[in-house]
Amino acid sequence: MPVLRGVDLRVDRGEFVALMGRTGAGKTTLCLSFNGLVPQATGGVIRGRVLVQGRDTRRFPPASFARDVGMVFQDPESQLFQLTVEDEIAFGLENLGVPPDEIDRRIDWALSLVGMEGYRRRSPRRLSGGQMQRIAIAAALATRPALLVLDEPTTHLDPRGKSEVFHSLRHLRQILDCAVVMATQDVEWIVSETHRVAMLLEGRLAFVGGEGDGLDDLREAHWLYEYGIPQVNRIVQVLLPSSIGLSFASIPKVAEALRPARWHPPERGFLPANSPPDGPSVVKVEGLDFVYPNGVRALSGLSLDIKEGEYVALIGPNGAGKSTLARVIMGLLSPTQGRVLVCGQDTRSTPVSQLARLVGYAFQNPDHQIFSPTVREEIAFGPRNVGCTDAEVREIVDAMLARFHLEPLADIPPSILGYGLRRKVAVAAVAAVRPRVLILDEPTGGLDRVSANELLDFVDELHQQGTTIILITHDMTTVAERAHRCIVLVDGRLLFDDTPRQVFDRPDILKAASLMPPPVTRLAQALDAPPEISPILTAEEFLQAWAGGPDDER
Amino acid sequence: MSADYDLYVPGSSLLHRLDPRVKLLLVLETVIWLFLFSHIATALTALLITHVLILGAGIPGRHLRRVWRLMLPLTLLIPILWWIFQPGVGPAVLTLGPIRLTWDALLQGTMVALRLDAMAFIMFLWLFTTDQATMVRGLAALGLPYTWSLTLSLALRYIPTIAELYQQVVDAQRARGLDLDTGSFWRRLRAHEPILVAVIISALRTSQSLAWSMEARGLGAPGIRRTQFRQLHFNRLDWLITATLLILLAGSLLIYRWG
Numbered sequence: 001m002p003v004l005r006g007v008d009l010r011v012d013r014g015e016f017v018a019l020m021g022r023t024g025a026g027k028t029t030l031c032l033s034f035n036g037l038v039p040q041a042t043g044g045v046i047r048g049r050v051l052v053q054g055r056d057t058r059r060f061p062p063a064s065f066a067r068d069v070g071m072v073f074q075d076p077e078s079q080l081f082q083l084t085v086e087d088e089i090a091f092g093l094e095n096l097g098v099p100p101d102e103i104d105r106r107i108d109w110a111l112s113l114v115g116m117e118g119y120r121r122r123s124p125r126r127l128s129g130g131q132m133q134r135i136a137i138a139a140a141l142a143t144r145p146a147l148l149v150l151d152e153p154t155t156h157l158d159p160r161g162k163s164e165v166f167h168s169l170r171h172l173r174q175i176l177d178c179a180v181v182m183a184t185q186d187v188e189w190i191v192s193e194t195h196r197v198a199m200l201l202e203g204r205l206a207f208v209g210g211e212g213d214g215l216d217d218l219r220e221a222h223w224l225y226e227y228g229i230p231q232v233n234r235i236v237q238v239l240l241p242s243s244i245g246l247s248f249a250s251i252p253k254v255a256e257a258l259r260p261a262r263w264h265p266p267e268r269g270f271l272p273a274n275s276p277p278d279g280p281s282v283v284k285v286e287g288l289d290f291v292y293p294n295g296v297r298a299l300s301g302l303s304l305d306i307k308e309g310e311y312v313a314l315i316g317p318n319g320a321g322k323s324t325l326a327r328v329i330m331g332l333l334s335p336t337q338g339r340v341l342v343c344g345q346d347t348r349s350t351p352v353s354q355l356a357r358l359v360g361y362a363f364q365n366p367d368h369q370i371f372s373p374t375v376r377e378e379i380a381f382g383p384r385n386v387g388c389t390d391a392e393v394r395e396i397v398d399a400m401l402a403r404f405h406l407e408p409l410a411d412i413p414p415s416i417l418g419y420g421l422r423r424k425v426a427v428a429a430v431a432a433v434r435p436r437v438l439i440l441d442e443p444t445g446g447l448d449r450v451s452a453n454e455l456l457d458f459v460d461e462l463h464q465q466g467t468t469i470i471l472i473t474h475d476m477t478t479v480a481e482r483a484h485r486c487i488v489l490v491d492g493r494l495l496f497d498d499t500p501r502q503v504f505d506r507p508d509i510l511k512a513a514s515l516m517p518p519p520v521t522r523l524a525q526a527l528d529a530p531p532e533i534s535p536i537l538t539a540e541e542f543l544q545a546w547a548g549g550p551d552d553e554r
Numbered sequence: 555m556s557a558d559y560d561l562y563v564p565g566s567s568l569l570h571r572l573d574p575r576v577k578l579l580l581v582l583e584t585v586i587w588l589f590l591f592s593h594i595a596t597a598l599t600a601l602l603i604t605h606v607l608i609l610g611a612g613i614p615g616r617h618l619r620r621v622w623r624l625m626l627p628l629t630l631l632i633p634i635l636w637w638i639f640q641p642g643v644g645p646a647v648l649t650l651g652p653i654r655l656t657w658d659a660l661l662q663g664t665m666v667a668l669r670l671d672a673m674a675f676i677m678f679l680w681l682f683t684t685d686q687a688t689m690v691r692g693l694a695a696l697g698l699p700y701t702w703s704l705t706l707s708l709a710l711r712y713i714p715t716i717a718e719l720y721q722q723v724v725d726a727q728r729a730r731g732l733d734l735d736t737g738s739f740w741r742r743l744r745a746h747e748p749i750l751v752a753v754i755i756s757a758l759r760t761s762q763s764l765a766w767s768m769e770a771r772g773l774g775a776p777g778i779r780r781t782q783f784r785q786l787h788f789n790r791l792d793w794l795i796t797a798t799l800l801i802l803l804a805g806s807l808l809i810y811r812w813g
Contacts (some may be wrong), residue, residue, distance in 0.1 A: 037766050066772025077715060078760040079767035083687035083707050090783035095772035103783040123560075125711065139771065332725045356731035367759060368719070369726040371751035381748065385731030415755050433731065 003029045005203045006048075011179045013146060018190040019183040020227055021200035022448040023420035027183035028074075030200065031151040033057065034181065035065035053146055066092055070140030070178075072150040074446075076132035080124035080139075085111070088124055089139045096143060110138035113175065114168040129318065130161025134168050141172065150182040155446045158318040158474050160514040162186070169193070185448055187229050188519065191248050199227065226450055229254075230477045231520035234539035239546065251519060255526035264547035265533045279308035282358075282437050282468050283329055287338035290324055290492075298324040299492040302338070308436070311469045313483035313500070315476075316513050321492040322472045323364070326439045329470075331355040343436060357386045360435035364442045364472075366426035367415075375417075375425055376401070376410045382433040400428040403458065420451045427455060437468045444475060456482060480504065480518040480537040488513050504535040559714045561681040567611040569683040573792040574692030576799075577680045583803050584676040588669050590810045594661055597668035604675035613682050621678050622671075629667045636663030686710045688786075695786045708764075716757060723752045 003026045011017055019027050032038040036057035039046045050057040053068050073079045082088040086107050093103045111117050114134040119127070124135055133153050140148060150169075154162045166189050173180065173193070184190055190197070199207040228236065228247025232254055236247040239258065246254050283306040290299040298321045306312055314322050327333045328340055331347040340347045343358050360382075363369060372378035379400050383393045401407045404424050409417065414425045427443055440459065444452035456478060463469050473479060479486060479500055486503040488496040496502075496509045503509060504517045516522070517535060524536040533545050564570075569577070584600055608618060642659035649655070684692070686707070694703040727748050728734065734745050772778075788796070 032766070035770055037770065041766055041769060061774070061776060062769045063772045063775040066770065066775055069770070071767070071770040073763055073767055075760070075763060078763040081708055081711055081764055081768070083685070083690065083711055087687055087707075087784070091768075091773075092771035094781050094783055095775055095778070097778040097781050099781060100783050100785060103781070107783075125714065143772070327725065330725075330729050332728060351733070351735065352728045353731050353733040353735075356729060359729075361726075361729040363722065363726045363729070365722070365756075367756045368722045368752060369730065371727075371748045371755065381732075382730040385733070430730065 003044075003203055004033075004200075007200075007203075007205045009198060009205060009208065011147065011181055013179050014177040015196070016173065016180045016194045017182070017196045017198055018194040019181060019198050019200065020185070020187075020190075023446065023451050024418040025200040026203045027200055028151050031071070031149050031181065031183055034147065034149050035069040035071060036060065036062040063095070066145075067096060067143055068146050070137075070143060070145035070148045072133065072136045072140050072148070072153050074152045074155050076129055076136060076156065079136050080132055083123060084120070085116075085122050085124055085127075085135055086120040088135060089142045092139060092143050106142045110142040113141055113172045114138045115171065128161060129157045130164035133157065133161070133165050137165070137168060137172075141176070141178075145178060147179045147181065150180070150184075152183050152185065152446070154184070154186060158514075159516065160317055162189075166193075187227060187248060188250070191229075192250050197248065227448075229519050230449055231518060231539045231542075232523055235520065235523065235542055238543060251523050251526060255523055258527060261527040261529075262547040263527075263530055263533070263545060265530060265545050269532055270536075270541055270544075277307055277309040281305045281341075282308045282343055283470075284341040285325075285329075285338070286340070288325075288328065288335050288340060289337035290321075290328055290333060291336045297492060299328070302492075302494055304487065304494070304497070306437075306468060306470070308468055309463075309466055310485055311463050311483050312471065312485045312487060313479040314470055314472045314487050314489065315474070315479060315515065316489035316495070317515075319491075320489040320513070322489055323441060324492075325489070326361060326441060326470070326472060329437075329439065330359055330361045353385070356382075356433065356435075358435055359437045359439065360430040360433050361439045362427050362430040362441060362443060364445065366419075366422040369426055369429065370414045370422060373413055374411045375406055375414045378414045378425055379429045379432050382429055386433055396432050396434070400432050404428050420447055423447060423451075424455065427458070431458075431462060435467070437470065438462060439470045439472070441472045442474070443471070444473070444478065452478075474515075476504075476515060476518045480521065500537060501535060504537065559710075559717070560686055561678070562685040563613050563617060563682050564685070565612045565683065567683070568791075569607065569611040569679070571791075572683075572795065573786055573788055574680075574684050574688050575696060575786070576788075576792050576796050577684060578692065578696075579796060579799055581676050581680050583799055585673055586803065587806060588672055590806060592665065592669065594665040594668065597665055597672050600672035601668060601675060604672060604679055608675070608679050608682060611679075611683055617678075617682060621674060625671050625674050629671055632667040632670065633663035636666060687784075691784055691786055694782075700780065712760075715760075716753070719756055720749070720753050723749050723756070727752070 007030065019030065021027050029038055032042060033046070033050050034052060034057070038044065040058070040062055046058065052065055057065065080088055082091060089107045089110050090103050093106055098106070107120065108117070111119065114137050116131065116134055116138065119131070119135070124132060127135065136153070137150070154165050157165065169180070170193060182190070196208060198205060226233070229251070232251065233247035236243070236254060240246055243257065246257055283304070285302055285304040288299055288302040291297045302325070314325065316322055324333065328335060328347065329342060331350060331352045334348055342355055345355070347355060370378060372381060376397055379397045380393050383396050388396065401410050406425065406428065409421070414422060417425065423443070423446070427440070431438065438459070443455055443459070447455065459469060459471070460482060471478070471483060483500055486496065486498060486500050487494065488503065488509060490513050495512060496506070504521050510517065518537065520539050520542050521535045521537060524534065524542060529536060529545070536542050536545065588596060588600060605618065609615065637653055637655055637659050640659055640662065641654050642656040642662070644656045644658055646654045647657050647660060690703050690707045690710070693706070694700065724734070732745060732748060734742060
């Protein structure tokens with residue numbers, strides 16, 4: 001099956017093109033074709049041609065394009081392979097035969113482009129995700145390429161890392177005139193930076209458009225809404241249906257188009273999004289300290305009580321201790337101090353294989369758990385481990401396959417599926433154990449908005465059936481729309497524990513955790529929403545409080 | 555979570571700054587001395603000097619204790635085996651059942667153990683004060699082909715990554731109810747299958763994108779002679795120490811031959 005079909009694209013020097021589209025739309029394939037890795041290293045058949053600086057990428061080995069094309073990949077871990085930052089940057093230059101003293105100058109120059117002077121002798125492995133990606137960008141730029149290609153460079157980063165990378169890109173764009181092609185899902189950022197948006201839809205270039213600020217002239221197409229700024233796209237769709245391009249514009253621009261503000265708060269304010277259930281506690285954390293064997297203190301003095309049926313969002317920057325807490329709850333790590341009770345059982349004295357019946361934990365990277373020869377067996381693994389009978393296992397597996405529309409893939413090895421599907425299989429496999437508490441670690445990372453919502457809708461379903469959800473995420477839209485409780489961790493300490501509405505009303509807390517309120521909240525703030533309805537958390541709330549909105553019957 | 559696989563202790567002492575090749579010469583020469591003059595006094599002197607050098611280079615004492623802990627089993631086992639199998643001749647100093655201990659054997663066994671300790675410490679002196687990148691460069695400068703030194707630095711870089719990956723996978727599978735702790739040895743061994751398969755698939759994924767990334771950055775670009783950015787430079791101190799070491803070595807060999 002063709003991954004790309006009849007794609008025509010021309011990128012000129014100095015231009016910045018954002019490549020958008022769903023997971024599996026062919027973005028990576030297109031990126032890799034810019035230096036001939038597709039098809040030379042990946043295999044496959046290519047019809048038509050790709051010319052870089054006039055040279056056909058099929059006629060020369062990919063390595064020979066290193067001078068013309070710099071490439072930054074998604075996973076920082078697998079593209080920084082040297083022992084020091086300077087060796088990392090020198091690598092490409094050495095391969096091109098650049099003399100040592102020139103290499104030395106270029107290292108300084110490339111590091112200054114990404115604002116990382118002073119990191120020359122550091123080990124890339126010990127840097128944060130955002131820093132690693134900045135080094136990868138510096139390494140790609142050191143050869144002074146005519147084209148910089150970035151394949152979703154911020155997918156694996158927390159908000160702080162994301163903004164680091166975006167700021168570096170902004171800075172270097174002011175200095176260099178190289179062309180940039182970036183595959184990304186980050187609409188909000190790209191609209192203020194890019195010249196053009198290229199949209200891939202099932203391998204076809206469905207749309208290329210937007211000169212300069214003219215992103216508004218996007219052709220009419222309903223699916224375009226789905227790719228706009230989350231939440232804001234819905235508001236544009238309803239309130240400004242004639243200017244579809246605005247769902248891609250920046251929040252200040254949308255605010256401007258909506259002015260003058262027509263706030264018309266509902267009389268009783270908003271119903272509390274979800275009132276917290278008052279069931280028995282399922283996870284009880286008491287005075288928990290956790291210190292890793294190497295002395296790193298990951299959690300300090302943490303006490304929490306999570307009730308049955310709650311939907312808890314666990315948020316905070318990378319390194320705040322979120323995953324460590326999840327591992328302690330799962331019994332994979334034993335508390336240094338204090339204790340954790342899961343359904344009344346002390347995790348210190350209960351074997352993990354026992355706790356696995358109560359708690360399900362979907363890890364951040366689906367590839368850490370996928371091993372079976374077929375999707376069916378992958379899903380059956382958990383239920384079998386916790387002692388379900390064959391008949392039960394079959395029933396559960398069939399239900400999961402149906403729920404996730406995975407039936408046609410049931411007998412295919414999950415490891416060869418695309419990333420979005422692997423993610424689905426991994427979550428289905430964990431949910432198949434039917435745990436009372438389900439912990440999801442960044443389940444939507446690397447997924448497009450549509451796939452992410454499919455997955456989250458399934459989580460909502462489990463929640464409605466009574467499963468307690470603990471969701472680790474950096475995506476504030478999800479937190480605002482779905483969770484009823486927010487636990488904010490910073491440096492291993494509990495900073496805040498309340499409803500999403502309370503959290504997004506506290507700029508100080510958000511700042512300390514380097515988080516931003518969801519887009520609709522910021523849009524409402526830009527339009528000076530009255531305090532009695534602030535903060536607004538969802539597009540539906542926004543429309544309810546806006547005079548002339550579709551729900552306005554007054 | 556991450557165990558430390560790099561023994562290097564950052565610092566800026568003389569030993570840290572010394573060219574890795576000079577330090578390697580020091581290691582080799584110390585080993586030669588220990589064998590040329592195989593006497594308990596040599597081993598003790600070498601131990602004393604290495605300790606002074608390591609502490610003098612600003613390496614905290616706990617690293618020394620770590621090496622001692624590592625060496626302890628051998629340090630105890632070697633003399634005991636020596637005493638059993640090489641009892642030596644002469645009057646017994648001590649008789650313990652079948653073991654007849656002569657003064658000679660007592661000294662020899664202790665010397666062999668201490669010599670091994672001294673060799674370990676001089677090796678660790680090199681490892682503590684030389685970061686991995688410099689180490690790889692040192693070996694490359696000594697004539698190791700580029701692909702070998704690239705492979706070596708990749709191994710050093712990714713061993714901790716693979717170890718972390720392994721732990722992640724173990725955690726992920728245990729969270730799905732995989733029981734690694736009960737049952738027969740074979741059952742437990744079989745339980746590792748899901749872990750190994752997932753680790754291998756993940757590692758292959760990483761290595762594939764690693765290969766792409768290296769190719770994209772011009773590895774093996776045709777018609778280009780690869781340059782090398784960091785060439786190690788002998789400064790005056792390096793020459794001085796090398797010369798001293800070589801003179802000492804020549805002197806020692808002379809003493810050994812005719813002394």
